[in-house]
Amino acid sequence: MSKTGGGEGEGACGSGSEKPQRPEDKTSEGKALGKLGATTTGPGWTKVSCPCCMSERVEPLVLVKLGAKVRPETKRWLIRLIGAPQKDGGAALLAHPGEDATGDIIVVSAPRCALLQATEELGLCKPYRNGDMEAFSYNDRDNFENSDNIEAFLTLAERQYIVKHELDGLRAQRDQKIPGLPDSFVLHQRDSIWAKLGSAGVIVDMIPLHNQDKLKELSKAWYSGNQLAQPLDLVNGYFGGSVAFYFSFLDFYTWSLVPPAILALSITCFSGGAQKEIESVSGTQVTSAEEESGLVLSGHMIQAVFSMIWSTVVMELWKRRSASLSYRWGTLNLAERFAEPRPGFHGELGVNPVTGRAEPLFPGWRRDLRMALVSVPVVGLFLVLVVLGMACFYWAEAHVQQLHKHWDSLLSQAILYVPSVLHIVYTNMLATVYRTAAQSLTEYENHREESSFDNHLTAKVLVFTFFNFFAVLFHIAFVKQDVALLRKRLASLLLVSQVVNQVTEVVIPYLVDRFISAPTRAEREDDPQEDKFRNQSKLPAFPGLFSEYIELLVQFGYLSLFSCVYPLTAVLLLINNVTEIRTDAYKICKLFRKPFIPPVANMGVWQIAFEVLSFVSVMSNCWLLLLSPQLQELCQQGKMNSTNILMLAVLVEHVLLLVKVILAVLIPDEPDWIRRKREHMEYTSMQALKQQTLPCQKS
16 A cells, blocks of 8 residues: 555545544543543544444554654644545554643554555455455455454454554655754655654654453463463464464474484483483593494484484475465465565665656665675674684683593583583674674665565574584584584583573563563553553563574574484473473563564575575484494495495485485475465456456456
8 A cells, every 4th residue: 555645545544534533433442541631633543534444442553652852743743644544645544642742652553444455465365255265355355254343354463563564654745844853854755754753763662552351361371271282373363473483383393303302212211322311411421432422323323314304304294384374374375565665775766667656766786785895794703703712612621621631520520511601601692792783784785675684684693593503513523523522512502502591581581570670560450541551662672583493493403413413302302392382472471562573474584494404414414423433343344445435425415315305395385275275366366357457458
């Protein structure tokens, strides 16, 4: 939907009048807000102009928090802008001023028609009258189930994201000054109004509001009881697709750990390796050739081959599950439209040669130059810091080993793990700093589309994450060829990183919220509704799912790349993830603000990262098996030199890669019924396009 007037927006429903809404048209929430006093814009919600959008209940969806020094005339202008029709450059939404014109909040909702038109724009699929999911069409809205009941038709997360989408899309139709701001502040034509007001300090924050009844229902079904299954549909409806896909993958991946965990316990017990595993964690030095290798040929070879096949089957089955969820949640056929530029995009005003719209333009060669001259060197600098940390780890490791030889005491045995612990802390701190730097670099690159921005940011984080977390392990395995050290290092990473993650992600936020933040948000049942809304803005912002996906990616790497060295990896990960599901659910429900989540069809580039790791696991496991003294002894008995052994390993590696490719081909990415549904949607869309073009040709 264009915000610049004319065309499609002229028929849109919106709050086209600046007059106050009649008291009888307000919701119970609206009445509570309106009772606090009248302003020049009226005591209640702005008025809708479309008869079908008239309702006695208006659901507050989004809270806009204003700067402390924003003047009343600026607030009134902003309310008029939010409520103005799209043909006049507004958002066609509903706004409420809160207590009065001097207050620092605006509550925003959306009329039915505005939500339905945005549903078509986003390309969401909804249940048709025959029960099948179809791409929603506003002109055919009466044939979609529950289209007259917007709360049943769209999830809360979708309604709130649509409000954000419309506000972010506001663009100035002409050069203009904003009432109450200095004369030096001017909105130029096609400027992103919302981004410009944010940089000027007019808009401090924008958050989706919690629905306490739905949140309690979700919490009870999610982490408060003893149930094992996750209420994924409720999660999708309340928090949105990205969060739902993450928890669905976490659930799927956790249960997928059961087979490798059972195999690992069997190998450890029946091979008599239980004591060896305990010694590897405690730091006791092993002496036999079998123990120094860390590999029991018969059992651990099975573990290595199983891990390689397991990683492929898991990712292929997940893609099928992902496609089914995408269909069920209406995002299987998301539209790829020539949308407005992202709010943070800037450039010189010009005409887009593809869409013909006036918008900021930024040449691609300048973006490429920024990436080549700034982004790549900065990323390289952080990779150098990773290598520097690895060198310090080896230096400290050598010194504590020497110290242990001289002292040979319980204290020196404990000191053996100090370098590993310090290096893990260093890598985690470096990862936190790098994520901030990656965000700034991607902003500096100035990507036009939100998807391009997200892909470049994720790519930067993935490159660093892989190098930061796996460089030491690969160096120990492939350069030092010290499997005993590799086993000890992996055990340290698994135990320490899980403890650190639980403390930093749950324990510390909980303590801060319980003893610092919660007392400032204390509220009573009879408190004004505005104060309850304002309290939600005092919670810290949700940090996103980057750290959660990275944690799972690192887990997946430890298991698929090195589990033959330390078979109990799967067991430790399974125990961790069973608790991780509940702690992550508690964290997002209680410790952070409700996030805006856009509709998504899958995990995006994270899925590609997991698949890449599954292929790298073939090379890693083949090399680790090659280091086995038993295998080398067998090859020597067969009078094979080192070159022949290496060639044999390469041959086995290629055979296993071929097996993985065959498995990927034999397991379709989508179930047949999903494929047929997708083809039916494409056919229906083509027929609808024909129906639209034929009348035009006749006329």
